[in-house]
Amino acid sequence: MKDELDDIEALAAEYVLGTLEADERRRAEDLMARDRHFSALVDDWNRRLAPLAEAIPPVAPPPEVWQRIESALRARAAPQPESLAPRPAAPQAARPSGGLAGLWQQAAFWRWCSLGTAAAAAALALYVAIGPLPGPLPGAEPRYAAMLSESGAAPAWLIGLDPAAGQLEVRPLTEIAADVSVEDRAFELWLIADAEEPPRSLGLLDPAAQTLVPLEPVFAADPAGAVLAVSLEPPGGSPTGLPTGPVVYQGAIFALDP
């Protein structure tokens, strides 16, 4: 294996990666226009690194953006019949499939992609604290999972349930601990199995590391559809046995495809 890429391939690779300054980017773009081999190298690197981009959280653009695009198109073409009202992208959770491994990868990439938002040293320390890249526990085969998020936000907690091993594994996906608005609050996990019944506490979560939670007997039946939620409580957890603080994160449990 060659230790380093040759200069031309390195130019293509770093063009895609994004580390080139303006003059080098221009040089790469000129080369792409003239040299089909170089252009193919750039395509190769786009394909290699694209999965990282796939994991960046989507953000709905405001409707005005489409309106301006539509106007620009109309300005170029012949006059169109009356314009249609722009339809905003319908938000709908795509249900993850393909086992917990697929979710872990996406979560892993997503965590990496959010590293840049905190001081590098703190981010690396947190990364080390959370441990190696997420993967299924040895011997455990999670059959169910849940992704808990704040309303309208990207998932903050990833949970795997393994009835056979009798436990629940909780992983924070963002630097929740770095958010000052949750200083001095404890994160408590609740199961809401049934609209008729009160939430049951499953204990406190560590916002900076994986937490293992023993499964309640209630999980012996099919847990799919039940809701898991996290509320902010005083240190030590709720004093009353029911949520006393805001329920910030929630998500429904779903069965994983084998």
Next chain:
Amino acid sequence: MKADAPPLADLLDAAAGGDEAAFKEIYGLSSAKLFGIVLRIVRRRAAAEEILQEVYLKIWDNAATYRPDKGSPMTWMIAIARNRALDWQRRDRVRGGDLPIDEAPGRETWSDPEPDPLDWAMARQDAQALHDCLERLEEEPRTCLVLAYCEGYTHEELSERLARPLGTVKSWIRRGQARLKDCLMG
């Protein structure tokens, strides 16, 4: 999952032929993903919106140039989006030190366009391979690659962020990419 949603490749083909309804469908399916990517690199809402506009006009103008050997339609569009965002970041942005992100990540509107099943399956396989290969790198080199790709950091910015010499960072990137390429081809 909409069972009757045409795959992105077909929509792109139709758009290449001037089908504006198809193009609008493409926008509906992909704009949140591309906007998220652009926003993460440029970190300013107003600029990101302008860039997104340019990106879609570019997609419209170049729809006929898409070929499967460039990857999935989404990969092709992501490249267009990232290129325009990086161009802005390097050329058009007024240099003034580190600009804060307008809103903290994770607080944005979460909207997930329904993925084409084939794109999704292919993306997962590729994701698995890249994930495993990235895992084999040392932590700091990996961090460099991820920060560069996801956040648009230059060598200088990486050197500052990680408190490492510029030469070290550059070497990590070149070696890291060589190892990635080798690993992914194996």
